[in-house]
Structure formats: C-alpha cells, structure tokens
Amino acid sequence: MANADDAFIRQSFDLIDGLDGLSDPLDVQKTIFDLVARCGFSYFAITRLPQPGERIGPNLLLSVWPEGWLSHYDQVGHYRHDPVVRHCLRTTEPFAWSEVTDDPEATPQTRRVMEEAREHGMGAGYCVPIHDAHGFQGGISMAGERIDLPPRVRRAVHLLGLYAWSAAARTTQQRPKPAGRLLSARERDVLSFAAQGRTREETADLLGVSIETVSTHLRNARSKIGTRNTTHTVIEALRLREITL
Amino acid sequence: MANADDAFIRQSFDLIDGLDGLSDPLDVQKTIFDLVARCGFSYFAITRLPQPGERIGPNLLLSVWPEGWLSHYDQVGHYRHDPVVRHCLRTTEPFAWSEVTDDPEATPQTRRVMEEAREHGMGAGYCVPIHDAHGFQGGISMAGERIDLPPRVRRAVHLLGLYAWSAAARTTQQRPKPAGRLLSARERDVLSFAAQGRTREETADLLGVSIETVSTHLRNARSKIGTRNTTHTVIEALRLREITL
DNA sequence: GCCGGTATCCCCGAAAACCGGTAGAGCGAG
DNA sequence: CTCGCTCTACCGGTTTTCGGGGATACCGGC
Structure with a gap:
C-alpha cells in the first residue's frame, strides 16, 4: 500500500x-x-x-x-x-x-x-x-x-x-502583469504624506501644487492598485513596497 | 540519482x-x-x-x-x-x-x-x-x-x-497576546477593518454595532495614539503592533 | 506623427469622515 | 462602593474625501 x-x-x-x-x-x-x-x-x-x-x-x-x-x-x-x-x-x-x-x-x-x-x-x-x-x-x-x-x-x-x-x-486569465513599479513618483509622494496623516490640502501646499492635483494622484493610485479609499491605498502601497515609512 | x-x-x-x-x-x-x-x-x-x-x-x-x-x-x-x-x-x-x-x-x-x-x-x-x-x-x-x-x-x-x-x-510563539496594551480590542477591530478599506458603515454592519459606535472607537483610537485621521491611525497602529495585516 | 503615461488644474454633487459633547450599562480594581 | 475604562449610542454641524466628468501640456516610444 x-x-x-x-x-x-x-x-x-x-x-x-x-x-x-x-x-x-x-x-x-x-x-x-x-x-x-x-x-x-x-x-x-x-x-x-x-x-x-x-x-x-x-x-x-x-x-x-x-x-x-x-x-x-x-x-x-x-x-x-x-x-x-x-x-x-x-x-x-x-x-x-x-x-x-x-x-x-x-x-x-x-x-x-x-x-x-x-x-x-x-x-x-x-x-x-x-x-x-x-x-x-x-x-x-x-x-x-x-x-x-x-x-x-x-x-x-x-x-x-x-x-x-x-x-x-x-x-x-490573461492579465497584464504590472511587472515594474506600479505607481508614479508623484503618486508615491502623495501617499507618503497621506500615511503621515496629511490632508490633501496640506500635501498640496507641501508639494507646491493644487489640491485638485493631489486628488487626481490619489484617485489614479486607487484605480491602479484597485483599492477602495486612501487608507486602503496606503496600506496596499506599503505592502507592495511602493512607499516606505 | x-x-x-x-x-x-x-x-x-x-x-x-x-x-x-x-x-x-x-x-x-x-x-x-x-x-x-x-x-x-x-x-x-x-x-x-x-x-x-x-x-x-x-x-x-x-x-x-x-x-x-x-x-x-x-x-x-x-x-x-x-x-x-x-x-x-x-x-x-x-x-x-x-x-x-x-x-x-x-x-x-x-x-x-x-x-x-x-x-x-x-x-x-x-x-x-x-x-x-x-x-x-x-x-x-x-x-x-x-x-x-x-x-x-x-x-x-x-x-x-x-x-x-x-x-x-x-x-x-508563546504569545503574551495582550501585547497591544494601548488600544482596546474593539478599537483594534475597527482599525483592522479600516485597513482593509472598509467604511464605518460596513464595519458597523460587520461588527453588528451602530455607525456611531464605530466612529467613537475610531475617535478614541485617534486620541489615544495621537494621530490626525484614520489613515494615520492605521499606520501608527501597525507600527505599534496593535494590529496586523 | 500618434499614442500612452504623467503631471497639472478645474468643477460639482454626494458620500463619508471628523469634531465635540453627552450618556447609560457593565465590569474589574482599589 | 466609588473610580476608571470600555462599549455602546445619539446629535448637529463642519470639513474632507470620493466619483465622474472635464482640460492642457510634456515626453518618450513605436
């Protein structure tokens, strides 16, 4: 047996x-x-x-x-x-x-x-x-x-x-592999600030851009990673090592 | 061979x-x-x-x-x-x-x-x-x-x-599980859900409590850790090992 | 030259989160 | 038996974020 x-x-x-x-x-x-x-x-x-x-x-x-x-x-x-x-x-x-x-x-x-x-x-x-x-x-x-x-x-x-x-x-399933870096430099920037508890407005000031730009970056990051809100995006970005603390 | x-x-x-x-x-x-x-x-x-x-x-x-x-x-x-x-x-x-x-x-x-x-x-x-x-x-x-x-x-x-x-x-692992001594069990719960991108409403449903209760837990967690918003709180709670991914 | 990605900016309504105060019930420690 | 903490719940008002449209411009690759 x-x-x-x-x-x-x-x-x-x-x-x-x-x-x-x-x-x-x-x-x-x-x-x-x-x-x-x-x-x-x-x-x-x-x-x-x-x-x-x-x-x-x-x-x-x-x-x-x-x-x-x-x-x-x-x-x-x-x-x-x-x-x-x-x-x-x-x-x-x-x-x-x-x-x-x-x-x-x-x-x-x-x-x-x-x-x-x-x-x-x-x-x-x-x-x-x-x-x-x-x-x-x-x-x-x-x-x-x-x-x-x-x-x-x-x-x-x-x-x-x-x-x-x-x-x-x-x-x-034929899925396009996001082989390289998923997020752009700017998207990582705004997520790093978000991880520090900054509002979009603060982030906008710190980066010297408008609040709409920050919003757009956050939105694009959400859709790229496939997350539901900023908190979720920050966590996933951390896990994907797109950002560090 | x-x-x-x-x-x-x-x-x-x-x-x-x-x-x-x-x-x-x-x-x-x-x-x-x-x-x-x-x-x-x-x-x-x-x-x-x-x-x-x-x-x-x-x-x-x-x-x-x-x-x-x-x-x-x-x-x-x-x-x-x-x-x-x-x-x-x-x-x-x-x-x-x-x-x-x-x-x-x-x-x-x-x-x-x-x-x-x-x-x-x-x-x-x-x-x-x-x-x-x-x-x-x-x-x-x-x-x-x-x-x-x-x-x-x-x-x-x-x-x-x-x-x-x-x-x-x-x-x-001989776990002294009450490692998280700063936050209460419920506070850790709501933060875990927040880390998954859940809204307060979803979390309330999942935990079987009202949305106001979830808000209160989040608020108390914020003031305990000294953070500025939920995203910040989740990140800090992670660092403090109060929650895990 | 066109296309895809990036970065920037704008608007607006809806949804969600935040703030501060209040408060009863339960429970364990001093 | 208080005291403190937790968990629960509510309110009204303010701020922030989200979602879905736009737009312009630059750059690099095919």
Missing part, C-alpha cells in the same frame, strides 16, 4: 513539472482530473474568491462539478454559509470537509449546505485553500461519495493543489 | 508528518536543518515579516545562520532593499535567489545586499514565501555556497517549507 502511495506521489510530482508547459486550460483540467480521480474523487473545482455579493459561477477557473449543483449553490446563496469557505479564511492547511462540519457554532444554513452537497453525490471532500500576498484568494476542492487519503497522499494533494491553482490562474 | 531524489522526497514527507508531534522549537530546528543540509545547504532561517521600521532580528523564528550576518543586515538596513524579500511579496512559488538578482531595475543597494551575502558564505539560496489569509507573512530561506536542486526536490522543499513554517510558528 505504501508503494502505491509513493507511486502516486511520484506521479503528482511529475504532473506538477508538466503543468508549466501547458497553455490550454482544458489540458490543465484534464490532467488534474485524471490525478484526483486516482484518489477516489469524482469531482473537483478550482475557484477564485468571489467579491462580496458576487456569485461563484463566474469565479470558477476550472471544474468537473455535478450538473446543477453550482447553479443551485449560487441561487440559494450557499456561499455565504458554506463552512468550507469559512474555514479557508482561517487556515492555510488543507482539510477534509468532515473536519469542519462539526463546527460548534454551526447554523442551520451551514448544515443545509453540507446536506445538499451530499445529495448531489458529494458526501465527502478535501479542500486546499490558496493564499497569496493579498490574502485568501480561493481554493481547490475535490469531492466524491467518500474519501480516504493516507497522510502522505494528503501532502502530495496539497502540493498538487497549489500548482494546479497557479496553472489554472495562468491559463484561464 | 532519481532514486536519491525519491528517497529525499520520502524523507521529507515522513518529516512533515513528524513535525506535528514536536513541541520544542529546538527539535524543529534540528529536524529541519538535518534535512536542508542534505540538499547541500549550510544555513536556513524561518522568519516573520517585520513590521515597517522593525528589524529582522526579533522576527526570526528559527535559524542556523552565519555569525554576524544578521546583525550586519539589520544595522545596514538591508531589509528594505533585499530583492529576495521584495520577490516574496509578488509570488507564492519558491524561487532561487539567482532568479531575482538579475532584476532589470536593480539598485546599487539591492546589488550590495547580494554581494555581502556572498561574502558571508551565502553565494546561493532558495526561498519559500509564506502567505496566509492576511497576505505575506514571512518565509523560509536556505543558503549555501552553491545550490543544485532537481525539480522534484524543489517541490519537496516547497512543501517542507510550508509545514516547517507552521511548526516554527506553533512552537516558538
């Missing part, structure tokens, strides 16, 4: 090396599904974290998922109560669904999500949360009637999930 | 399973060092991300690191220019130091960090960035005169890094 496990691990590692070369998302999907199927899973899904109010549907990167379950899931709004999603926000380590269903503070809605999943042929599952420099980003879930993963296979699945995510993200 | 690699992978997986049982940080350190030494590394360090303005020193969790290099690193303020740290903010995948030193926009300071590292016996290194639900948290670096990691060994090291981090964080 241990030999079978090691064989699986070897295969996983080979597959991970192979993922880099793929450019068609369907190839990635097929490759991953072949492997998770060998662990006894019938389904898998790689998904981004939906924005508040958004549905899961448009955020699915790759999936082999029960017919109807996804639309039902979105329709009912299960996302907000899904204990698996909740747990992803708390941990970086992969976990079996069964580990989170006996949550002490489980609500009726929470229980309902899991019951209905079972009715769709997903009585058990395993989830790998994905985090990056900006926090929780999504996850990869595998599901079937029942699962039985030996510890070392779990590790391999963990690693597989991480690279599957990268491959899925890479092949399904 | 492939057999040696597989043997290493098996060992790594066994070690990962064993980490859970350890409670003494020195055991963790010894176990990890034994393994990384087998890959040809002479040093390793597991470190948290320092808060802005802080030094690396107090944030090292576990390390076997060249004498003098750390203090020099802190003294010179290398941290702010270290290309390895910079790269950790952009990627979740492990990388060799050599991959980031030929950065097109390398500054003289950046180059100096790497040159001085080489003089301390660390001509090459490999780094596994660590991210959790709150973003970039730290990393584990391995270094030596020269490295040569076959792809599958890299994967194993990646996984090892993730679990080594967990074990290091678990065993080393």
